[in-house]
Amino acid sequence: MDRDEGLIRFLRERTGECLRGVGRYDADGYEVLYVRPGLERETLDSEVERMVTHLRSESRPREVRSFPYGDLDGTVRxxxxxxxMHFPLTQERGVVVTLEPDVARQLTTFMRECIERL
Structure with a gap:
């Protein structure tokens, strides 16, 4: 089993139907590795392309210079x-995982409660 299959299997086991999609990108483009059945592939492709364009700028060296907490493991939006979830692997490679909000219920609830107080 290759890494991509292992990651997808892990994500499906941990999140079930809440896994929306998984993609990998490099300097030359991107590849959609998984799309949950029922999601429109064309919609996901356009979403991934926009996200990858934005996320490429989130390189490890730049983030490490901006935040004094060590190496960047990933970001969650x-x-x-x-x-x-974005996992920048190098300056030009990374993995993007999209999930239903319920997966991070505690975090999203906490964030919404903070927003209510802003």
């Missing part, structure tokens, strides 16, 4: 309709 919480939206109403999805949670996006």
């Amino acid at each position: 919480s939206f109403e309709e999805a949670v996006v």
Whole structure:
């Protein structure tokens, strides 16, 4: 089993139907590795392309210079309709995982409670 299959199997075991999609990118482009049945592939492709364009700028060296906490492991973005996890592997390679918000219920609830107080 290769790494991509192992990652997808792990994510499906841990998150079940909450896994929306998984993609990998490098300097030359991106590849959608998994799409949950029922999601429109064309919609996901356009979403991934926009996300990858944005996330490429999130390189480890730049983030490490900006935050004094050691190496960047990844980022988590919480939206109403999805949670996006980004794992920058090198300056030009990374993995993007999209999940249903319920996967991070404690985090998203906590964030919404903070927002209510802002």
